Amino acid sequence: MNKPIIFVTAILSSLYSFSWDGYDYSRGSDIEIGSGNLVRPGREIEIYDYGSNQYKYVDVESINSYGNTVEVEVYDYNDGVYRTFEMDR
Numbered sequence: 001m002n003k004p005i006i007f008v009t010a011i012l013s014s015l016y017s018f019s020w021d022g023y024d025y026s027r028g029s030d031i032e033i034g035s036g037n038l039v040r041p042g043r044e045i046e047i048y049d050y051g052s053n054q055y056k057y058v059d060v061e062s063i064n065s066y067g068n069t070v071e072v073e074v075y076d077y078n079d080g081v082y083r084t085f086e087m088d089r
Contacts, residue, residue, distance in 0.1 A: 022072070022087035027051050031085055039063065039072065047074075047085075058083070 029051025037045040058074035
């Protein structure tokens with residue numbers, strides 16, 4: 001198994017237990033993926049969007065690691081749009 005896959009797997013496994021903070025630059029708002037959400041492509045997760053002060057359900061489309069950040073692309077059911085979150089490590 002190569003190192004990037006192991007690293008991303010370790011990050012995703014830890015996300016199941018803890019909340020994960022991030023930012024949506026296109027909307028200019030902070031978001032939080034709460035504990036109990038398994039963040040993997042094809043999974044539905046619940047986020048809290050501080051810009052709209054709402055909990056929302058989104059589908060995880062992809063996860064990419066770049067340097068010190070992780071990008072999570074999701075489909076937002078409420079707004080009918082794709083969003084990309086830059087998550088803290």
